[in-house]
Amino acid sequence: MSILLRAWTIFHPPTPGKTPISPEPGSKTGPVRIGLLGAANIAPIALLLSARSCPDAEVTVVGARSLQKAQAFAKRHGVGRAVQGYEAVLSDPEVDAVYNPLPNGLHYEWTMKALQAGKHVLLEKPATNTPGEAERIFAFAKEKGLVVLEAFHYQFHPAAQRLHAIVSSGELGRVQKITAHLTAPSGFIKPDDIRFQYALGGGAAMDMGCYVTSISRYLAGREPVEVIKAEPVLQDPGREPLVDRRMEFTYLFPALEGEERGPTAECVCDLSLPGWGPGGLLPRWPEMSVRVLCEAGEAGLNNFVMPVFFHSISVRSAKGRRTERAFTFGKGEGEQWWTTYRYQLQAFVDKVKGREPQHWITGEDTVGNMRAVQMVYEKSGLGARPESDFEL
Known part of the structure; x- marks a missing residue:
């Protein structure tokens, strides 16, 4: 399938017939009925387009602080109902799960409220402002018997999983150094964006x-x-003296048995990469790459965040060089036009319905990621992002 055909199908996906919605919330026979917390700009690509082609998911309602905003969003994106306020979504008996794309600083409060209301949660990354908040979320979800998934969508795509399989296979020997870059050109994210507000958990290393x-x-x-x-x-x-636009940081991982030293990971993230040329007027191209240097070669993946549009997995070893691409898992698992979000949604609804998902991000993984991010902020001198004062 060509890149143009994939792009067309992403935005005009087939809409298979839906199983009639069961009157019982959480039923395993009908689609998982999802409510949106907020009319976020990310929601159409992150959820709505994927739900159109997923017979196991139905986005039924959107709630926003402004009813007018919710209604405009619902009309524009084909959501059946609009309500005022997030509480109205959580109290809706026809909602089984919620998608929480609110600002980072509100993730903890509204995820805990959703769990208290008996709703499963698809939670935008980063899950929380601190690892302590993430720990409390997953402890409460376990207590309530509910599903929470942090939306690191890239991991659900065959491209990222193929790179992981190559690296972990031992084909290239032990991992020595990882290099990961994710940057956006200047102007893509506006100066007044929530990503630059400390009180809401802003900062490049968070985003x-x-x-x-x-x-x-x-x-x-x-x-x-x-x-x-x-x-x-x-x-x-x-x-905002504590908010980073850019962060360069290096992790050291522990040595495993047989290793003299553990691998490092050199990371760069930038929310507003300055232009180049006279006066910096020429925009930079976004960076979305990861490379893994091993004892006996190296492997890399470009565009690991949006691989459905284009990507390549490059492998170099003593045996030579090769390039791979991975859009599906084969055996009927996925389609070439499925985005990272579509694969992620399938995993989420599988888990909610009691099926074994193809891939999963555990609560321990989410907490570990938040610990690592907080380590970066402590080392930088900017300090951790503020904890929510919300209590159940």
């Missing part, structure tokens, strides 16, 4: 940095023991 942290941990197969360096570039020192 794009949680991705490069996640993929580094995923490929290293262990938790970092130290942040060797963390060098921030501040967004607006006058107004």
